[in-house]
Amino acid sequence: MTGRPTAAAGRSAIVAAIVTGIVAVIGLLPLFSGRDAALTVLRARSTEREPDAEALAAVRRELGLDAGPFGLLRQWFEGVVRGDLGQSWVSREPVGARVADALGVSATLTAFAVLIALAVAALLVARTLVRAVNGRRDDGGNGVATVLAGVPEFVIGALFVVLFAVRLRWLPTSGWNGLGNAVLPSVALGIPAGAVLGVIARDAVRDAASAPWLRSWTAAGMRRRVIGLAVLRRAASVVAEQLGLLFAGLFGGAAAVEVVFAVPGIGRLAINGAIAQDVPVVQACVLVILVVGVVASGIGKLAARLLLGPVAEAGALTAAPPAPGSPSRPWLWICAATVAIAAIGCGLSRDPFAVDLSSRLRPPSLTHPIGTDALGRDMLARLSHGAMHTALLALAVTATTAVIGVLVGLAAKRASTSAALVNALPPVVVALVVAAATGPGWAGAVAAVVATGWAPLAGHARSLAAEQHSCGYLTASRALGASSWHLTTRHVLPAIVPPVVRNACVRVPAVALALATLGYLGLGAQPPEPEWGLLIAEGMPYVERAPWTVLFPAAGLIALGLGATSLAIRVR
Template identity: 80%
Template sequence: MTGRITAAAGRTAVAAAFVTGIAVLVGLLPLLSGRDPALSVLRARSAEREPDAAALAAVRGELGLDAGHTAFLLRWAQDATRGDFGRSWVSGEPVAGRVVAALGVSATLTAFAVLVAFAVMALLVARTLVRAVDGGRDNGRNGVAAVLAGLPEFVLGALFVVLFAVRLRWLPTSGWNDLSHAVLPAVALGVPAGAVLGVVARDAVRDAASAPWLRAWTAAGLRRRVIGLAVVRRAAAVVAEQLGLLFAGLLGGAAAVEVVFAVPGIGRLAVNGAIAQDVPVVQACVLVVLAVGVLASATGGPARRLLLGPAGEAAALDSAPPAPRPPVRVWLWTCALVVAAAVVAGGVWRDPLAVDLTARLRPPSPTHPMGTDALGRDLLARLSHGAVNTALLALAVTATTAVIGVLIGLAAKRTSTAAALVNALPPVVVALLVAVTFQPGWAGAVAAVAATGWAPLAGHARSLAADQRASGHLVASRALGASSWHLTTRHVLPAIVPAVVRNAGVRLPAVALALATLGYLGLGAQPPEPEWGLLIAEGMPYVERAPWTVLFPAAGLVALGLAATSLAARAR
């Protein structure tokens, strides 16, 4: 009992320290940029007004900057505790009302997106579950999931607008007047997330299907319904923590979709506030997203314990034998490598920055094999030069987050408070803080994605490690005197790394998309840099008349996802 109280107190202390640190950082946001906040406010309110000494002094007095940084922070903290986030620097309206309204919109959109993600996950895992109940094993690859996970959300949104809203006129193109406006953005937001979740669920079902208890139940003649429910329950215990993290991530990471569909959500409000230098709006949005994300992420642990029953996380799940290694299709890999090398080699000798306004939006031709963009630049050259920026950087960030996730997952005996709190801050929000403090660019974008990308992997690793530590052979080995180091390095680690690597591999396109999205929002790569996400963003306004401007860079991201998933599958 004392140990549980101590552990709970430790988690509370960690959470309090984390939230306090973020709150201090957010509270000092107007002072961390090195620019005069009074000058920023004056320019935000009226770009034509001269920043004379009297005007600046009046603004400093209004903001309370004359009293010093400490007094300014304490005043802001007291007001924020009462729900008063001040007034907008641009409009002068109270910020709290706008944030509450935007939060309601984003929460509704996120709830629908989670339903879509759950439906996609169920479709992807259905075949594996049926084979598990029948005593077989599904050793198929996650190719479909990789394609879906590699589809950029804002590209899906743009295609949905063109097809279902403009051409077929089934649904509205933008806005937020009734639930019909939530359909297209929810599907665009939920499909890639559901694909990532489907990989986790398939691995969990496969592991449950390989357990000795399932073979014993099947030999005993238990009904398929009973066996199926038991497999679902065991797999759901692994997926449960991911659902809370999924909601938290979607809530704060929907800014791009909200911009495409002009949804007045909290992500779009924060981005617009950052562009307009409306710091009070950004402060309020960051704190609200953090609070809601922490609450959503905290539901994973109780849900897991509820699914596992009274035994909780001590319920045994014997370790699964290694799955058969998928056959190596040498000819397929050879063709893929040849095509990729041909694309890079064919475009690396071309100038990706050469502008030719007489060749704007030309379709693919012998002169321009992938066509040209709105400025007449060769898309093959830009795609080839952008491969290094997009693929290699995303691979490095993914590998870093996977290592961090495994290490934290192994060290955490219970639901990781740090993972839940960090996951509550999506890359867009972290990038906003970095951009305001320093300067927008690749370094800030990489730091933002790496600082948040390890959280779901840590939750996945912790769930798998808990199941392995509770397995029968590890309990027996521990009773015979095996050390914790031996059990971790020889049994737990080899059992969880393949699944986490596959999870990270499927998330690699999402990492590339996160970097691209930050560039699109002005927080990462800057034009005219040939980066795949920027290529998609630049081609979005012309997707109906020049679809190749979006098709080829989007295909590159999808191919990146397929390659990452196939390589990750070899980790079995």
């Protein structure tokens, strides 16, 4: 009887250690940069005053920097317990009021974005669900979902601003004066997230369509409505946990869209605070994002447990081993890959850094096949050189997160609190902490994306593994003496790897965009490097006048996602 309390105590100790470490990192942010925080504050407040020793000492006493690491941490923690998040180093205004206003804005925006994501996912999964209820299997590809997931969120936002706000004048272009301001940014956030959620839901419904119970119920003459509800319940156990992670990710990772639409949300406030080196603002934003993310992830895991528990006990709605998918047409992908490689090869022979101001924003022509940018640089050269770095690095990071996610999902018998804590922080926030400790660079950007990218994949793998462990054939195998290693390698692992790999491949464009976003913020690649995300960011001010500066790099991200997903489908 002591096994369960001991295991629970061990999990509690691990969670407490993780929370303590995160809180310590947040509280000690002023000391991690390696710079003199007092000098930074003094220069931010007054550019005319000389940073003499007396002035610096006064600032250190005011900020509590002279108390040492433990004193600084204790002072910050006691303030948080009292509800005091400190004062801004720059404006000297209370941080709590600004964070509270930003919290309400981001929560409203994220709620609308989740509704949009659910609508998009429902449209993507409707055909598969109908075929499952009718006893047929849908082996179609995820091309539409991949295209939607591969379009950068701030590109969708910029296009919506140009079309619906500037030209049609249906909706406001920016700001936050009412619910009308939430329409365009929530759609820009919800479409890519809904595409990812739709891929996961289609996989869950496909697994249900191949389960023995569905054939038995169909043969017994069960009504289609009953079968449809059972399939939805079976798939919801997988989708529910991902929905909680989705809310957490959207809440903390909406900074790019908030910048495009000038929405005063928590993500934009954190980025502005980091740029201004206003550490108390960054500390407060990171803490609030973490708390909201953990709560949302916990609600999603609770819903998944409630849905999966009765299913596992009844033994009726269990999953079967995955059926092989329909064969694809490799010659199509070979032709597409040949064309892409030829185009990249042509661009590699050109100079991506050559500036020609007389050729600024030239449209596609024989001299410049996909046009030029704002400095007259050849877009084909920059796109081709950026492909070698962006695509390879994104694939490597995605493969790493997939491996970590599968291993953690197999090892976790219950919902992982550590995964919830990790997923609560977007890569931008983690990269800010990493850069503060080690300095900006590609290593910190990659570490930030890997550190956060494995969490949703681990949650997906854990849900699938839990379903497999509840299957009748695994119970029978255990009764016949099969070892845990045999069951894991021969049954559980082959069942969960293909869906997790497809989930990871759909996220390849998002990984590439996350790396590019970190570079744009000065935490990774920096201008004039020809990186795809930087190309998009540089072309955003000219999207209406020269759309090719944004469309071609965005098309590269979409093509990267399509190629990765097509490879994942063959894994089935």
